[in-house]
Amino acid sequence: MNDRFTLALTGQSLIKHDIRDIRTPAFQDVQSLLRQADLSFTNFEGTILGTHGGWPLKGSFFGCSDPAVLDALGAIGFQALSLSNNHAFDLGPSGVLSTLEEVEKRGFLHAGLGRNAREVSRARIATINQRRVALVAMDGGPGPDFMYAADADENRPERPGVNRLRLSQLLEVDDVAFEQIRAVRDKIGYTAIDLANDSQPDDPPRLDPQAEVAIARSVFKRSDRYGRGVRIDEVDMARNLAAIASAARDEALVIAYLHHHHWASDWYQLPEWVSGVAIRDFDAAEFERRKQQLLAITALVNAHYPSGRVECRLTDTYHNIGRRLRDDSRPGTLLFQAFDALAIEQKRIPMRGGTDGAVLSARGIPTPNFFTGAYNFHSRFEFLPVSAFEKSFEVAAMLCKLAAQDEALAHP
Known part of the structure; x- marks a missing residue:
């Protein structure tokens, strides 16, 4: 070659x-x-x-x-x-x-x-x-x-x-404007049926009722700024x-x-x-190599095209949870104890990063994830059985109880 x-x-x-x-x-x-x-x-x-x-x-x-x-x-x-x-x-x-x-x-x-x-x-x-x-x-x-x-x-x-990469446009507004838009929607009597009709031939968008309002084909999102964004x-x-x-x-x-x-x-x-751009890697050394490679590419482009300027800013948003749990196994131990106390069979499944647990772990709080019981994640067919939700709640409550009883956690 x-x-x-x-x-x-x-x-x-x-x-x-x-x-x-x-x-x-x-x-x-x-x-x-x-x-x-x-x-x-x-x-x-x-x-x-x-x-x-x-x-x-x-x-x-x-x-x-x-x-x-x-x-x-x-x-x-x-x-x-x-x-x-x-x-x-x-x-x-x-x-x-x-x-x-x-x-x-x-x-x-x-x-x-x-x-x-x-x-x-x-x-x-x-x-x-x-x-x-x-x-x-x-x-x-x-x-x-x-x-x-x-x-x-x-x-x-x-x-x-x-081939689709669905991008949904969001109009970001502050709290005051968001409440005004929601009030306008309600006062003119704009209903879910109206939204379904205006969305044809597509299905109406799926919304977060606390943070998003849709009128016709525009989706307004509650934010701390004014701007335009997309949901990927x-x-x-x-x-x-x-x-x-x-x-x-x-x-x-x-x-x-x-x-x-x-x-x-x-x-x-x-x-x-x-x-x-988001970069991921399960290996910490390889992850660092990827980041350095981006910085090297930036320097190479700037050197080759001196009339322009490319900037590269790197921000860590989360880390591999496993890395944190190796340093502090107490959260994992408590989770397994909670499962045993509730007679729930353990099924350990590797997960892709980006969860709340991964973000908290990056901030120094080891946080393993456990089930919610939902199915068909991130699709229009996602659902959560009530029985599974109740079991998930029982695990959370048991974790609180076990943590309160653990002297090592109470006085680290």
């Missing part, structure tokens, strides 16, 4: 006609750069009007392209395409099938579009100049639910579409991260692409939710 591998990455290619006859010097220079790279990538922001036909599903922002556009992209020098974006579904499922057919016919490495959710969730892998390269592409919308790929179930067939769907995030991790374990160079229209008010600036 070659020690060097050159990537050329561009933004969107929103083109509707053949551009191979353009002879301007600047365009020729771009083509030269793309052709010199081992792999050149772009987002094909469109849909192909091909053998499967289709119907326009948008107003003035509709767009579709002839298959010759793909020939133009190949001739310019592109070998890899993201197909996940807000125009990929402009002709509906028929356009999706035509786009896949024409892209595959030309041998592009592509991702982000598929015949169903299983297909669209997989990383696409190819060998380019002796280097295994994987591509994962996703779209964050906003877009209607029906543009995203879905598997068949007992009630409906599969749906060709886009954890199921979609886990699914896409699993595809990236699987390809990385296969020793592939992974290109991950996200298309979205949740912009900052100033289009030239990255929104806060994009510029923040």
